[in-house]
Amino acid sequence: MNQRVAKLLETIDEKSEAIPYVHTLTGRDPGKTCVIFLGTHGNEPVGLYAYEHLMEYFAQHPLEAGTLHFIVSNPQALKNYASASTVDEQRRSRFVDINMNRMPKDHPRDSYEGRRLQEILPLMEAADIALDLHSTSLPSDPMLIPLGATEEHHLQAIPVETIVSGVGDVLGEQFLLHYAGGYPGTSCASLLVECGEHEDPKSISNALHSVEALLHLHGLHRFPVHPTPTQHAYTVVRSIFFPHSSYCLVEEFGNFAPIKEGDLIATGDGPPMFCPHDGHTLFAFQGGKPPSIAEEALFLTLPRVTRTNR
Numbered sequence: 001m002n003q004r005v006a007k008l009l010e011t012i013d014e015k016s017e018a019i020p021y022v023h024t025l026t027g028r029d030p031g032k033t034c035v036i037f038l039g040t041h042g043n044e045p046v047g048l049y050a051y052e053h054l055m056e057y058f059a060q061h062p063l064e065a066g067t068l069h070f071i072v073s074n075p076q077a078l079k080n081y082a083s084a085s086t087v088d089e090q091r092r093s094r095f096v097d098i099n100m101n102r103m104p105k106d107h108p109r110d111s112y113e114g115r116r117l118q119e120i121l122p123l124m125e126a127a128d129i130a131l132d133l134h135s136t137s138l139p140s141d142p143m144l145i146p147l148g149a150t151e152e153h154h155l156q157a158i159p160v161e162t163i164v165s166g167v168g169d170v171l172g173e174q175f176l177l178h179y180a181g182g183y184p185g186t187s188c189a190s191l192l193v194e195c196g197e198h199e200d201p202k203s204i205s206n207a208l209h210s211v212e213a214l215l216h217l218h219g220l221h222r223f224p225v226h227p228t229p230t231q232h233a234y235t236v237v238r239s240i241f242f243p244h245s246s247y248c249l250v251e252e253f254g255n256f257a258p259i260k261e262g263d264l265i266a267t268g269d270g271p272p273m274f275c276p277h278d279g280h281t282l283f284a285f286q287g288g289k290p291p292s293i294a295e296e297a298l299f300l301t302l303p304r305v306t307r308t309n310r
């Protein structure tokens with residue numbers, strides 16, 4: 001049982017108006033509309049923890065301009081996470097019916113997540129900027145994943161060292177963020193930040209620094225700016241699915257671990273799987289298996305490129 005998550009969900013629901021589990025702050029001056037997604041995956045409470053800190057801050061320093069919506073993307077999955085009593089139950093609380101970052105284009109209403117998307121869609125369509133806060137099952141440095149109409153200055157403003165582009169292209173148009181600004185999200189700057197390991201306190205500060213940088217950049221609030229370090233950019237070119245549930249990765253490949261063409265990736269009741277090109281591995285699941293074979297077991301990137309910011 002995670003009381004902190006349960007309590008934060010209750011708080012946001014109490015503050016909600018027209019739509020459940022959406023807390024809206026309005027700035028003193030007119031300005032842009034920003035949506036921040038918390039808990040798109042139920043087993044990733046980092047966004048809720050960042051929300052808790054931001055509310056303490058905004059109680060003393062009210063939002064200066066624009067509109068800020070904190071949207072709990074998947075309330076039921078987070079409730080399941082909050083009431084989970086084993087690590088396995090926590091893992092299974094990632095979503096209820098469908099993964100919100102693998103939404104089919106016609107987002108069917110007969111799933112819990114499809115209905116939730118319908119509910120929050122009007123807010124998403126009116127957004128100028130969208131940020132989705134995630135965390136990872138394995139220890140990891142933070143990663144910035146640009147989607148939609150994200151431009152160079154957004155990448156430079158977020159104090160995250162690692163940029164991973166191309167994920168949206170590899171998956172097709174199926175991220176929750178693709179609906180921000182109106183489907184297919186071409187009018188909205190959309191950023192996904194993987195903040196670090198699920199319950200690592202550093203993940204919360206990474207989430208906070210990303211929110212602060214984005215709100216500062218778009219004039220919603222003047223936060224002290226954290227300098228952006230030299231950034232390393234990786235381009236995802238391939239996702240690996242298992243052909244059968246018997247398959248397992250031959251090791252828990254770390255994020256950005258280098259891999260060579262021809263290296264063994266996975267084995268199971270069928271032919272072994274090998275790496276088709278040089279690059280790096282990304283987003284392996286703990287234990288070397290995704291929760292279902294409908295999910296990617298591993299992503300592969302091209303070799304990294306270094307970007308020096310002034």
Ligand SMILES: [Zn+2]
Nearest residue numbers: 041044134135
């Ligand atoms: Zn996630």
